[in-house]
Amino acid sequence: MAISVGIGYDSHRFADDRRLILGGVEVPHEMGLSGHSDADVLTHAIIDAVLGAAGLGDIGEVFPDTDPAWEGADSISLLSTVIGMLRGPITNVDATLICEQPKLGPHRPAMVARLSEITGSRVSVKATTNEQMGWIGRGEGIACMAVAAVNLD
Ligand code: MG
Numbered sequence: 001m002a003i004s005v006g007i008g009y010d011s012h013r014f015a016d017d018r019r020l021i022l023g024g025v026e027v028p029h030e031m032g033l034s035g036h037s038d039a040d041v042l043t044h045a046i047i048d049a050v051l052g053a054a055g056l057g058d059i060g061e062v063f064p065d066t067d068p069a070w071e072g073a074d075s076i077s078l079l080s081t082v083i084g085m086l087r088g089p090i091t092n093v094d095a096t097l098i099c100e101q102p103k104l105g106p107h108r109p110a111m112v113a114r115l116s117e118i119t120g121s122r123v124s125v126k127a128t129t130n131e132q133m134g135w136i137g138r139g140e141g142i143a144c145m146a147v148a149a150v151n152l153d
Contacts, residue, residue, distance in 0.1 A: 002152045006052025010044040011143040023111030024076040029102045036065040040075035041144045046093055047079050049148035054086055088151040090121040095146035097127045100139050
């Protein structure tokens with residue numbers, strides 16, 4: 001088996017009048033994330049991890065944010081497009097969301113279920129705070145790191 005691993009990172013700033021979408025799941029919160037698409041920071045990090053594992057570039061190359069086609073895009077559908085570019089299945093995905101608010105623990109099972117369904121693989125979603133340090137600690141936005149393993153056989 002030729003397992004290839006990729007890493008992804010993304011961050012988005014909080015903004016008023018936006019829905020908060022994480023892993024394709026709407027999380028109730030007074031603010032959402034700003035971005036060209038639905039700003040699903042978790043799914044974006046996973047997309048970059050999958051693209052990295054497959055050596056297919058990055059999310060900005062595949063879905064340029066200057067292209068009106070991706071304005072308000074459902075990031076889950078972007079992830080599906082990327083999965084369609086792979087030669088083999090995703091083995092597993094592991095991700096960590098980093099923010100002070102909202103508390104994400106109660107929403108993790110729904111994110112895992114949605115992402116497992118889309119990727120056809122074992123998915124782990126973890127959440128932590130930044131211990132009130134820096135821009136994340138000040139509640140300015142959400143960051144996410146992800147790794148994905150893809151079987152390229
Ligand atoms: Mg992004």
